[in-house]
Amino acid sequence: MRKPSHSGAWVRARCSNCGTVTVPVGRTALGSEAGDGAVCRVFCYCGAVTDVPVDDRTIELLVAAGAPTEAGKPITEHEIARFAAALDTCNIVEEARSGS
Numbered sequence: 001m002r003k004p005s006h007s008g009a010w011v012r013a014r015c016s017n018c019g020t021v022t023v024p025v026g027r028t029a030l031g032s033e034a035g036d037g038a039v040c041r042v043f044c045y046c047g048a049v050t051d052v053p054v055d056d057r058t059i060e061l062l063v064a065a066g067a068p069t070e071a072g073k074p075i076t077e078h079e080i081a082r083f084a085a086a087l088d089t090c091n092i093v094e095e096a097r098s099g100s
């Protein structure tokens with residue numbers, strides 16, 4: 001699979017019409033399913049919408065790359081809480097201390 005560009009992130013999805021497609025983050029939206037699962041909603045060039053399950057790491061990358069959240073909503077409190085929880089598990093400060 002070619003990499004279209006280094007300037008910006010691209011998302012690969014399996015469109016029901018086109019097969020595997022690669023679209024820029026501008027054609028995606030992050031959404032949450034009921035429960036824990038999050039999806040990246042991919043708007044294919046053909047007009048079909050494909051939901052791709054994504055993990056937290058992928059979400060962070062997509063958000064950093066400018067992927068919009070669904071319906072243009074700002075980040076929800078739930079998402080902030082999950083992000084904070086993820087930060088808690090990193091222990092960056094502790095690792096820095098132990099290294100000195």
Ligand SMILES: [Zn+2]
Pocket residue numbers: 015016017018019021044045046047048
């Ligand atoms: Zn398509």
